[in-house]
Amino acid sequence: MLLGLAGLLAMIEPALAHKVKAFATVEGTVLSGYVYYPGGGKAKNIPVRFFDPHGVSLGETTTNDEGEFRFTATVRVDHHIVADTGDGHRAEFTVLATDLPASLGTPAAAAIPAEPPPAAPVPANPAAVTTGPTVEALPALIEQAVARQVRPLREQLEAYEAKIRWHDVLGGIGYILGLAGLSYYLLARRPRR
Amino acid sequence: MHLVDGVVSLPVLVGGAALTAGGVALGLRRLDAEQIPRVGLLSAVFFVASLVHVPVGPVSTHLVLNGLMGVLLGWQAFPALLIALLLQAVLFGFGGLLVLGVNTFNMALPAVLCYYACLPGIRNGGAGYGFSWGFAAGALSVLLSTLLVGLSLALSGSEFIATAQLVFLSNLPVMIVDGFLTGAAVTLMQRVRPDMFQAPLRAAAG
Numbered sequence: 142m143l144l145g146l147a148g149l150l151a152m153i154e155p156a157l158a159h160k161v162k163a164f165a166t167v168e169g170t171v172l173s174g175y176v177y178y179p180g181g182g183k184a185k186n187i188p189v190r191f192f193d194p195h196g197v198s199l200g201e202t203t204t205n206d207e208g209e210f211r212f213t214a215t216v217r218v219d220h221h222i223v224a225d226t227g228d229g230h231r232a233e234f235t236v237l238a239t240d241l242p243a244s245l246g247t248p249a250a251a252a253i254p255a256e257p258p259p260a261a262p263v264p265a266n267p268a269a270v271t272t273g274p275t276v277e278a279l280p281a282l283i284e285q286a287v288a289r290q291v292r293p294l295r296e297q298l299e300a301y302e303a304k305i306r307w308h309d310v311l312g313g314i315g316y317i318l319g320l321a322g323l324s325y326y327l328l329a330r331r332p333r334r
Numbered sequence: 335m336h337l338v339d340g341v342v343s344l345p346v347l348v349g350g351a352a353l354t355a356g357g358v359a360l361g362l363r364r365l366d367a368e369q370i371p372r373v374g375l376l377s378a379v380f381f382v383a384s385l386v387h388v389p390v391g392p393v394s395t396h397l398v399l400n401g402l403m404g405v406l407l408g409w410q411a412f413p414a415l416l417i418a419l420l421l422q423a424v425l426f427g428f429g430g431l432l433v434l435g436v437n438t439f440n441m442a443l444p445a446v447l448c449y450y451a452c453l454p455g456i457r458n459g460g461a462g463y464g465f466s467w468g469f470a471a472g473a474l475s476v477l478l479s480t481l482l483v484g485l486s487l488a489l490s491g492s493e494f495i496a497t498a499q500l501v502f503l504s505n506l507p508v509m510i511v512d513g514f515l516t517g518a519a520v521t522l523m524q525r526v527r528p529d530m531f532q533a534p535l536r537a538a539a540g
Contacts, residue, residue, distance in 0.1 A: 160428065225341070227487075227492065227496075227497060227500055228483070228487075228497065228500050228501045228504060229335070229336070229337040229338065229342075229483055229486070229487055229501070230336075230338060230341075231338050231340060231341055303427075305385060305426055309425040309426060310382065310385065310425075312425060313378075313381050313382075313421040313422070313425050313426075314378050314381065314382070316417075316421055317374055317377050317378045317381060317417060317421065318374060318378065320374070320417060321370050321371065321373065321374025321375075321377075322374075324365075324370050325367050325370040325371075328365065328366065328367040328370065329367040
């Protein structure tokens, strides 16, 4: 009966403060993201640290009152983001190097300062100045536009993955009942007192 | 309150696993076939309880219910909580798998302590005191769990006072809600199934 009651209550509105998750996308060279509790609430003023694939620290920042953070990437490597809320919950998220612009130096080329993509190159013919974006600037602009469009999709995907699903709940209960049945069978066969 | 992998140090991991193994062994020693349904049922209740969302003013809390488990199961709370926490980790991602021993201990030891502290009061106190003792069991078990979580983190390097304060304060609404729910459950059971409290599930002495 307790189980039925618990199941009924769970149907009303399952919300979780059991996990903390982080999400980030790339805009130009800036990693922008947020730390949140799936099911409700952003994690405010939480330290966020950034590591490269070898565990070397790339820097750190703190989430603001909306749980958001921004970090400027300087090297084109996978950025491993770790947010620790201090009470035993930790969120991790990885931004792949391929999402970062190619103009950022790779670690081997870090000694050579990377040239930013020319946003307004000197026109070959001064008389033919155009007001629209130049051909050289297009790839960077397209990347940024696509990243902006894709970001809501990625957020939806993260939210979908974090959702608790009914079949997981039923599966768990099923396992418990099955285990109970199995133990009952085993214990009943060998009476020991 | 579910710790994740990577926040506790290795000695804490190993110690928690060893203590949980001992608790589970104690719980299984006197486990009879007739007690299995109750153990399984309460394990399932705990498993689902974390999904139940109760708004307390501006905050939304979740249920824990390890106090209720302790009062009804005694030492059997160890295996029951181990299974429930394992399934929560695997199916919902609540807490890590490596820290399962630590998490189980943090939840189960307060349950057993509430069994010793509150069950005599429930059994002998009469109808009027069932709610109070149930409330005490519910609130105390969550309180002790937060202390153990703070201790686990402190032994892994973080500052105890600050961490314990953080965990305690963020779980204060949970203590109140759990207390009320456990008290209500105890009152209900005293009325319809008083034999649940009369049959002690004791581990073998010695």
